Each structure stands twice: as structure tokens, then as C-alpha cells.
Amino acid sequence: MLILQPLPCPDAQALFERLARVAHRHPLVAERAWQRLSAAARARGEVALAVDALVQCFALLEPRGRGAELTTALRAALMDAAALPLQAARVHEALGRIAYQQAEYQQAGLHWREALRGAESRGNAQLRVAAEIGLAQIHYAHGDWAAGLHAHESAARHADAGDSYLQAKLALNLGVGHFELADLPAAERQFSHGLAAARRGAHREFEAEAHWHLAQTALARKDLSFAVADCRLVLGLAARHGYPWLEAAASRTWTEIALARGDTQSAIRSTRHALALAQRIQARAQASQAHRQLAQLLEQEGDLAGALAHLWQHVALQGELARLG
Secondary structure, three states: OOOOOOOOOHHHHHHHHHHHHHHHHOHHHHHHHHHHHHHHHHHOOOHHHHHHHHHHHHHHHHHHOOHHHHHHHHHHHHHHOOOOHHHHHHHHHHHHHHHHHOOOHHHHHHHHHHHHHHHHHHOOHHHHHHHHHHHHHHHHHOOOHHHHHHHHHHHHOOOOOOOHHHHHHHHHHHHHHHHHOOOHHHHHHHHHHHHHHHHHHOOHHHHHHHHHHHHHHHHHOOOHHHHHHHHHHHHHHHHHHOOHHHHHHHHHHHHHHHHHOOOHHHHHHHHHHHHHHHHHOOOHHHHHHHHHHHHHHHHHOOOHHHHHHHHHHHHHHHHHHHHHO
């Protein structure tokens, strides 16, 4: 988990580090503690501490598909932090992630550009890289893989080599760019780097995500045995630790594996599961992909009414994504 640097005082820094360690085993305990700390600090007028505690709580909830629960609180924090450029930038970075998951890419870009400006004004390299990663992901969302990869490579030049969180996140995003540009060896190297950084810093969400990307790479190489092993691993990790976005993504990969094995019914089940997860966390782009795939699968099975229903939902979501993008 990302630990904010610097915090208002050394005591706060030590407390945040303790809570981050607690979060690995007892996320609900850490969540409540951060929310209580944020509320108490706000009541005392300690705005910087209140905002930083709220942002850290968001960092815990986001991989579990619950980041959007803090949207209202984060918007209020943004107003509170009007005179605190660094805290405001941290809130913008968090709001950018919420908007991105919901496929509101224009809004995400606005937040991340504000985060970048605030980070640069305060000389905060950690936050600068986080914002740059977000802006690079918007290129990916629009299918401009080369521009996104170039932007991620630029962000990597500013990253602290000792920051395992950002190193893992950067490596995985760099790998995605190489994968989409059909450079599988480079993609696999980056995914392996991401896995190593995630393990080094005990970042479970990135460790699980790295296995998903490695499963996709193995599938692209038509190595079903490795694809199955990695995909099963990530599905187990995502379900056990509560990472719905990742579970949905890995379920779509399992659909591809099932189709490669000729098991259409398994493919339909995994795609329905991916759709339910995407809808639960309001991940519009993922839901649209699942509707499209279900339409294709059901048509092949002769269920034309079911296929048409999913096709219309896919078309509706595509229209919504076009308006938001």
C-alpha cells in the first residue's frame, strides 16, 4: 500500500505505517481506524492530517472495488484542502482513479492534471509519478497503446527505484503497452518485474494482477498449461482478498481459456460472473465487454433472444462511454 510522504508530523507518519501493516491482515480494522482518524483530525481543524488519512483509506478500499464509496468525502476534502496544494493534489489523484474505473475519462484526466500540477509545485516525485501513470492509462483506454507506453516510460524516469508500490504499478502498465503492441517478450519481462516488486513490498493486489497479465501472455503464446495455472492463481487471490475488478478481468481471461479448450458453457459462466462483478463496481468498460462477449457466445448456442438482449446493453453502454470519454 502507498504510504504518503511527507505527512504532517513524525507521529502521524509512524501511525500511518502501523495502520498500513495492519491493513494487510485486517483491512476492516484499518479502514475504520483511518476513517476515525480523519474525522477526529477534521473536528480538531487538522486539515492536512484529516485529508491524508482519508486518502490512505481510499488506497485501501480502491483495490477492493469500494473506492467510489468515498467520493462524497473526497470532494468535501478537496474543498477543505483548498489552501493545501499537496493534500489537494492527493485528493485529485484519488478522484481521478474513481472516474477512470467508471470510464469517465475526461473527468479522470482533469483530476490527474490537477494532481500533477500540485505535485510539481510541491516537488513531490511520488505523487507526480502516480498522476503521470493515470494520464498514461487514459491513452490506453482510448486504444492509443504507443502513446500510453511512451507516457509510462516517461513516468518511470521520475520514479524512485526503492518505491516498490510505484515500481510494481509502472512495470505492469509498461507490460500492458508492450502486450498490446504485440511485443510478448518485453511484456513478459515487465510483468515479471512487476511481480517481483509487488512481492518485495507485499502489495497483494499487484502480485495478483501480475499473475493475470502473465496468464494473458501465456494464452497469447498458446501455452494453455501456464495460462490455466496463472489464471487459477489470480482468480483465487482476487476472490480471497476481495479484488472485484481484477476478478472480473481474470474471469474474462478464463473465458478465453475455456473457448480455447472448446468448453462454451464454462466460457458463458465465467463471462456472466465477470459481468456481475463489473456491474457491482460500476466498471462500465468491463461491463460493456462482458455484454458483447455474452451476445456472441449465446448466439453461437442458438439463444438469439438472450444474445440480442446483451447486444443492446453493450450498444447502450458504448453510447454512454462515448459521451463520458
